Amino acid sequence: MIHINQIRKSYQMGSLSLEVLKGIDLNIEEGELVSIMGPSGSGKSTLLNILGILDQYQEGEYHLAGTLMKSLSERKAAYYRNHYLGFVFQSFHLLEFKNALENVALPLYYQKVSRRKRNRKARELLERVGLGDRAEHMPNELSGGQKQRVAIARALISDPKVILADEPTGALDSQTSDQVMDLFKEVNASGKTVVIVTHEAEVAEKTSRTIHLRDGVVQNDTHNAGVAS
Amino acid sequence: MFDYDKWQEIWATIRKNKLRTVLTMFGVFWGLFLMLLLLGSGEGLRNGVTKDFGAWATSSGFVWGRRTTMPYQGLRPGRPIRFDMNDVTALENEVDGLHHLAPRLQLGGFGGSNNVVYREKTAAFSIYGDTDAFHKLLLVNFDKGRGLNPLDVAERRKVAVIGSEVQRVLFQGVDPIGEYIRINGVFFKVVGVFSSKRSGRNASRDVQMIHVPLTTAQQAFNRINQVGWFGFIAKPGVSAMTVENDMMALLRQRKRVHPDDISALGHENLEEEFNKMLGLFNGIRWFVWFVGLGTLAAGVIGVSNIMLIVVRERTREIGIRRAIGATPFSIVSLIMQEAVVITAFAGYIGLLLGIGVVELLNLAIGDGAAMFLRPSVDLPTAIASFLILVIGGCCAGLIPAQRAASIKPIEAIQS
Numbered sequence: 097m098i099h100i101n102q103i104r105k106s107y108q109m110g111s112l113s114l115e116v117l118k119g120i121d122l123n124i125e126e127g128e129l130v131s132i133m134g135p136s137g138s139g140k141s142t143l144l145n146i147l148g149i150l151d152q153y154q155e156g157e158y159h160l161a162g163t164l165m166k167s168l169s170e171r172k173a174a175y176y177r178n179h180y181l182g183f184v185f186q187s188f189h190l191l192e193f194k195n196a197l198e199n200v201a202l203p204l205y206y207q208k209v210s211r212r213k214r215n216r217k218a219r220e221l222l223e224r225v226g227l228g229d230r231a232e233h234m235p236n237e238l239s240g241g242q243k244q245r246v247a248i249a250r251a252l253i254s255d256p257k258v259i260l261a262d263e264p265t266g267a268l269d270s271q272t273s274d275q276v277m278d279l280f281k282e283v284n285a286s287g288k289t290v291v292i293v294t295h296e297a298e299v300a301e302k303t304s305r306t307i308h309l310r311d312g313v314v315q316n317d318t319h320n321a322g323v324a325s
Numbered sequence: 326m327f328d329y330d331k332w333q334e335i336w337a338t339i340r341k342n343k344l345r346t347v348l349t350m351f352g353v354f355w356g357l358f359l360m361l362l363l364l365g366s367g368e369g370l371r372n373g374v375t376k377d378f379g380a381w382a383t384s385s386g387f388v389w390g391r392r393t394t395m396p397y398q399g400l401r402p403g404r405p406i407r408f409d410m411n412d413v414t415a416l417e418n419e420v421d422g423l424h425h426l427a428p429r430l431q432l433g434g435f436g437g438s439n440n441v442v443y444r445e446k447t448a449a450f451s452i453y454g455d456t457d458a459f460h461k462l463l464l465v466n467f468d469k470g471r472g473l474n475p476l477d478v479a480e481r482r483k484v485a486v487i488g489s490e491v492q493r494v495l496f497q498g499v500d501p502i503g504e505y506i507r508i509n510g511v512f513f514k515v516v517g518v519f520s521s522k523r524s525g526r527n528a529s530r531d532v533q534m535i536h537v538p539l540t541t542a543q544q545a546f547n548r549i550n551q552v553g554w555f556g557f558i559a560k561p562g563v564s565a566m567t568v569e570n571d572m573m574a575l576l577r578q579r580k581r582v583h584p585d586d587i588s589a590l591g592h593e594n595l596e597e598e599f600n601k602m603l604g605l606f607n608g609i610r611w612f613v614w615f616v617g618l619g620t621l622a623a624g625v626i627g628v629s630n631i632m633l634i635v636v637r638e639r640t641r642e643i644g645i646r647r648a649i650g651a652t653p654f655s656i657v658s659l660i661m662q663e664a665v666v667i668t669a670f671a672g673y674i675g676l677l678l679g680i681g682v683v684e685l686l687n688l689a690i691g692d693g694a695a696m697f698l699r700p701s702v703d704l705p706t707a708i709a710s711f712l713i714l715v716i717g718g719c720c721a722g723l724i725p726a727q728r729a730a731s732i733k734p735i736e737a738i739q740s
């Protein structure tokens with residue numbers, strides 16, 4: 097599903113060039129549940145953003161579902177983000193002036209799905225993440241865990257192949273973190289590839305494979321015994 | 326293009342920033358409102374001033390005698406030029422472009438000594454010896470009776486046509502038709518009362534006049550054969566200027582005036598005046614558009630500025646939208662539509678209120694004010710200014726929309 101070959105990425109800061117990813121090789125197959133760990137500043141978010149076509153890389157190749165993702169036009173990038181990928185962020189990134197249902201339905205708006213249809217689907221997904229009774233609530237009326245579940249529902253609505261999550265539990269207490277992780281496992285069980293960036297060991301333990309980054313390279317790549325994928 | 330969701334988006338941002346949106350809208354509203362008010366007032370001024378021209382026959386004018394200033398054929402300068410009935414015949418026969426000639430004679434005048442008597446009342450009015458042609462030159466409304474006719478002139482009838490002010494002062498409720506007034510000691514029968522088609526001071530001067538047949542005046546007041554000056558109307562299609570020049574050439578010749586002695590004859594024609602006025606009003610109209618478009622532009626630039634702020638504030642939101650699959654185009658259209666909706670809505674209110682106030686002005690003023698009549702904005706003009714505004718709104722959205730589309734999702738989300 098995700099094939100990365102010698103990817104390099106550096107940030108240009110004036111005359112200084114800061115190399116963040118120094119040649120990463122990585123293959124993630126369909127249906128895997130993977131976590132990416134590493135100390136702060138090791139390039140986890142940078143890598144995930146490249147996987148999500150939110151950011152560009154300078155060298156190497158990235159194939160998503162068999163297609164090379166390099167130097168895409170904004171329109172193409174929007175298309176792949178919309179159809180292949182679902183994002184979950186640490187700070188949820190819900191639109192404050194839209195209620196839960198509208199937030200979840202938004203990706204389908206960009207697929208030109210009719211309003212009735214996308215609202216029906218959004219309601220289904222809110223049921224699935226356990227928020228069926230909160231559909232009309234505004235984000236500021238929801239707790240952190242609830243917001244993150246709305247965000248997950250939004251990531252799922254376009255039925256993407258891959259879910260990418262950057263520190264999805266970073267802003268949550270341990271109990272709600274567990275609930276959210278259970279939800280990710282459920283999503284993974286339904287056949288989706290899930291990649292979670294985290295620096296929490298408890299989160300990584302719940303995934304079937306953990307990739308450790310350090311100083312812009314993959315330090316090790318371990319399969320967790322006892323976690324089925 | 327305008328689907329429900331976009332409306333909802335636009336409504337949501339407007340609701341979130343009520344004060345700011347309202348202030349922006351006010352700028353646009355004010356621009357269009359002022360523009361329509363200016364256009365309406367310009368039209369009112371134009372109507373008010375051209376109304377006075379409307380009372381005059383088109384391509385008409387006057388020629389009168391003054392004093393010579395150059396010696397000619399042994400005659401010394403300073404000689405007054407006086408006209409008589411032979412000049413009338415000559416002009417009528419020899420000036421081709423002449424449609425109607427209105428020879429006139431003035432007797433006594435307004436502001437002079439009391440010269441008109443009805444029973445025990447006396448007053449001073451302007452008395453003119455005229456022919457029926459004068460009624461063709463200056464149009465009036467005959468409220469009662471009739472104007473002078475050719476028979477009055479031919480038979481030297483002692484009849485008078487009086488202005489409405491003359492009636493008011495002398496008759497006070499008595500029907501003047503058939504009554505006799507004494508002018509400089511001679512009795513005249515009143516056959517008509519008229520009111521002016523003009524406005525303001527011109528109108529009040531008009532209605533203090535008394536017209537009697539030219540021939541009667543000449544005989545009764547011992548001015549046999551005399552003519553004071555000439556009014557004229559050019560034939561349709563002939564310029565008043567041409568007729569005026571032909572008349573003056575003939576009169577110079579007849580009165581033995583040096584052909585270059587320009588100031589020996591006075592002349593005035595409305596064509597010239599009218600063209601000057603038209604030029605002035607076209608100038609005013611251009612000025613109004615210039616100023617109006619300026620205010621509109623200011624409003625539109627205001628919208629553009631606000632939209633730039635909106636885009637900056639919505640950077641994160643736009644980033645999120647991009648991350649979940651919004652194309653740059655959809656972002657552009659979102660911002661553009663918001664700009665267009667704000668300008669169009671505010672503009673529409675400006676349009677309604679502008680036209681409303683102009684109409685109210687029209688009602689309030691009526692015929693009361695001199696130089697100002699029927700202020701109005703015609704529909705095509707109103708629609709044109711509205712369309713200009715909406716197009717302006719599109720332009721206003723363009724730069725902010727471009728800025729919005731260039732937001733990189735990654736940067737927006739990280740911040």
Ligand SMILES: Nc1ncnc2c1ncn2[C@@H]1O[C@H](COP(=O)(O)OP(=O)(O)O)[C@@H](O)[C@H]1O
Pocket residue numbers: 107108109114116134135136137138139140141142143
């Ligand atoms: N937009 C940017 N410009 C410059 N440097 C950046 C930018 N984004 C990230 N970095 C740098 O790249 C490095 C990796 O960042 P990041 O991928 O966010 O790390 P992590 O998510 O693992 O904490 C950090 O040193 C960070 O300062």
Ligand SMILES: [Mg+2]
Pocket residue numbers: 140141142
């Ligand atoms: Mg990070």
